[in-house]
Amino acid sequence: MRVLVIELKKLFSGKVFLLIIAAVFTLNAYLMFRTANSGEAVSTDYQKIYDVLDEMTDEEKLDWLDEQLSDFSQATQYKWTAMAELRDECESVLTYKDFLESIDSQAKSMTSISIFAKPDTFNYRSILKTPPAYKNVQDVVPGFDRSQGIILATDNSFTDILCGFIVLFAVLSVMLSDREQGMSGLLFSLKRGRGYLLLTKLATLGVTVFLAVLLLCAENIFISSYLYGLGDLSRPIQSLSGFIGCNLKINIWQYLILYVLFKFIAIFCIGVVLSLIAVNTKNTVSFYGISATILVIEGVLYALIHPLSIYSVFHYINIIAFTKVNEIFCNYKNINFFEYPVPLIPTSISALLIFTLVGGGLSAYIYSKKRNLEFRKIGLKMKYGRSNKVHSQIWYTLYKSLILQKGALVIALFIAVAGFMSHNFMKKYDPSDVYYQYYTEKTKGPINADTIEFFENESARFSDLQSQLNEIQQNEPNNYTKMNELSKQLAPNMGFVPAYERLQQIKNIDGAYMFYDTGYKRAFGKAGYDDDMKYALAAVLLLVFLVSPLIANDNKYKMSFIISSTTSGKRSYLRRNVLAVAIYGLLAALLWIVPYSVTVSQYYGHSGLGGSLRSITDFISLPVNMKVWQYLLLVAVLRTLFVILSALVMLWVSSRCRNTTAAVLINFAIFALPIIIYLLGAKAMVNVGFCPLLSVNAISNNTSMVNIVILTSFIGVLFFITMRNKEYKNEKNR
Structure with a gap:
């Protein structure tokens, strides 16, 4: 217990971690309000209708809604879309008995049809299993009441993503901090420095995840209650919109408890998987690369495999699917497990517990059997096909980054990501x-x-x-x-x-031309797309994982003393790293600009390159009459320069950090987090930090210079801190 308390103190004493938690709760609240008021019907529209319906019976509510929908003179008083939605909900509640009877009648009719009546098929077996699953809810009487608040609180992806950030940084702090600080050798020699310590770290992670899930859910419930109201929490779960097909005999407040527990285990399972990766990787970059690969694979399986496919088991038994609690419990479903129907709810619960227990136990076992992570045995290996050729210093710098620090794995992963983004590029039919x-x-x-x-x-x-x-x-x-x-x-x-x-x-x-300019408008941020920020996020993440370890990893092992004593000295060391970072910045820019340009050209064409940019009406007031291809080239050059500038700032952050984990966290918070927040819906973030420069569109499309002032101030602060550190070192040397 004492070790657990110490681990918790160590985790929550980190200022960066506390800052991330504060940012997560603030952003989650903002996105809750924005989601509630971003649709055609906002929260106040529902509140106005519910205020009238509260004193009526369910039958009277349906009659009133029908009357309002048929009376067009009331269209300005109540939102039509909100009334239509509530009318459908009310009707489904009142016809619940008919719904249950239809399940039996459909099962009988479908088993009599030749294409479904084959006993050895999944469809036939699933049809037979469905009616008995609803036997325990035959006497349930749902009631129509406020559903939007509960649905908003429990069915949103951004809360899961934000909670995932907390888990990721908790794993970094709990599982990798000891290794980064060189404490592994000391801890391994202690009595409880192996399996027991790892289990304690997992318990610390579990406590952190539980608190995060509980507090985020409480925040969601509080905001939803304020926006919509929660209604009578003692009514059956079938009363909620979308839960008419649930076969559990529970109330809404019981479901909320079940929701929190299931969500906690699902998020904790992801944390356990990340912990298992952390135990088996030799450095932080490998941890990020393997973790991202697994999460991307799971996300692709969840997104691309249809729920009715014969491979649906990989859609449902999936660490991403486990976080979609409402989708699991809202309706009775069977999974196609080798032509045998398996109920989704018990299968998901069992799989989730097995994944968590096996992952945690395996992590503890591997950790207890590993050799000292800081001092490894020196073995003699035959090196066939290797020469003793002396390479240039920049070659060794790139070798250290790409091979020893697993940067090549990161590049390969992001090349795949760039290909995936291009493959999933869509042109809406209009x-x-x-x-x-x-x-x-x-x-x-x-x-x-x-x-x-x-x-x-x-x-x-x-x-x-x-x-x-x-x-x-x-x-x-x-x-x-x-x-x-x-x-x-x-x-x-x-x-x-x-x-x-x-x-x-x-x-x-x-020089005005007529040409099809929709593709140019999209590329220049004039058509309401976020392509620039999506591709900027991929480029930034690539640089964060490539650049952060360059100097921070050397700082971890106190290599500065050795570097300063060499013939080339510290200046040459910095020049080599700056050159390597410039190469990485150029690579990241090319992985962004080239695939995107090719993809847009394939979907929209590239006519009109020789015409005036002012041929596009959005640029008609441009003071310079430049050609389209010239502006495209200018944007590409500026993005490349700003990506390289971002990489150089990341290198500066890396030089100020004592380990790779700290460098990654800080660079992620400065460069990637604002873009992620923007993509989640906070559009004002496009003017914060490096976002306007990476986008370029944000600068050309906005007349305000706020973003330039913010960026200039940020760079000025970095320069001031650097100069003060140099002055301090000079005075100290005197």
Whole structure:
């Protein structure tokens, strides 16, 4: 118990860890409010309706909602989408008995159909198992009440992601800090310095995870109660929206307890997996690389395998799926386990407990059997095919980073990530954009008299068609055939109008071209996409894991004294690391810019490169009349320079840290965390730190100079600290 208390004190005494916890709770609260008020119907719309419904019976509530939905004069008083949603919920509650009866009737009818009536198939066995699963809820009487608060509190991905950050940093602090500080050799020699110590560390991790889950869930419940209200918590779980198919006979407050316990075990299981990786890896970079690989694989399996697939076991028995508690309990499901249906809920609970216990036990066993992590045996190995050639100093710097510190593994992983991002790039289908592409591609090239004449003729044609349609609607309102035919002919007008309006705006600009510019708008951040920040996150994470160990790992082993005494000295050492970091920055920029450019070109084309940038209406007020290809090149060069600048700042952070873990945490907090927060929904973060520079779009699209001031101040502070440290060292040497 004493060791556990000491481990907890050591964990929570870290300022960085406490800062991360504070940031997580603040961001979680912000995202809760933003989610509740980002849809078409906001929390106040539901509150207004519930205030009227509270004193009614369920039947009266349904009648009132039907009446309001059929009375269009009330549309301004109550939100239509909110009423429609609540009406469907109320109807499902009132028809719960019919739902249970339909399960039996569907099972009977489906077993009589030839394609389902094969006894040796999963479908047949699953159909037979479903009706008995609902026997214990036959007497349940759900009630219609406020559901949105409970659903918001329990069904959001950002809370899981934020809780995952706490787990990751807890594992780093609890499992790797002793190794980073060179304490492993001392701890291994103690009586309880192996298996018992590892189990205590896992217990510390468990306490931390439990507190994090409990407090985050409490925060979610409190905010949801304020926004929507929670309703009667003693009503059956089937009363909640989306839980009509749950076969558990429990109340909502009982489900909340079950939710917290299951969520805790699921998050703790992820922590145990990370701990097992930490025990089996030799350095921090390997830990990050292997952890990211496993989590990416699990995420891909969860996302790509369909729940009804014969491989659905890999979709459900998955550490990512375990965190989706509502999806597990909201409905009775069977997993296809080699053509045998296995109930999802008991299977998930059993698998989760087995993964956690086996992972924890295996971690303790491996840790207790490992050799001293700081002082390894010196063995003689035959080195075939290796020469004694003396390489350049930069070669050894890259060898240390890529081979000894496992940087090559990180690069390989992020090349795969870049390929995955390009593979999953999507162009949303928009009929108006399809027609817009047709007209811009048909008239692509410099704007001349023929271009203007074509658009004027089309404009006259659409005006004539619209006049004919209006005339038929007035004189022949029942002539649907003719009206449908004219409507089809008018359909391209939805794309013609924006193309025609664009022509009117740019036709007098020197060097103006007509071309399909939707892809350029997307790439330049004008179309509402976050491509720049998504690819910037991948580039930043690559650099964080590559650059952070470079000098911090040498600081860990006090190599500065040896380096300073060599012929080349410290300056050459710094120059080599700066050159290596510049190479990594260039690589990260290329892994971002090249795949993205190729992908956008494949989906949107690349016509109009020689035209004026002001041909794109978003740039019509640009004071410099540059060509599109020149602006593309400028953005690529700026992003490359700013990525390299970010890498150099990461190197400076690495030089100030005593171990790799601290360098990774600080660099992650400075560079990656603001981008992640932005992608989670806090759009104001695009103006914070290095985000505007990495994006470049944020600088060109925003007239405010706040982001530049913030960045300049940040760099100024770093420069001031560096100069003060140099002055302090000079005075000390005197």
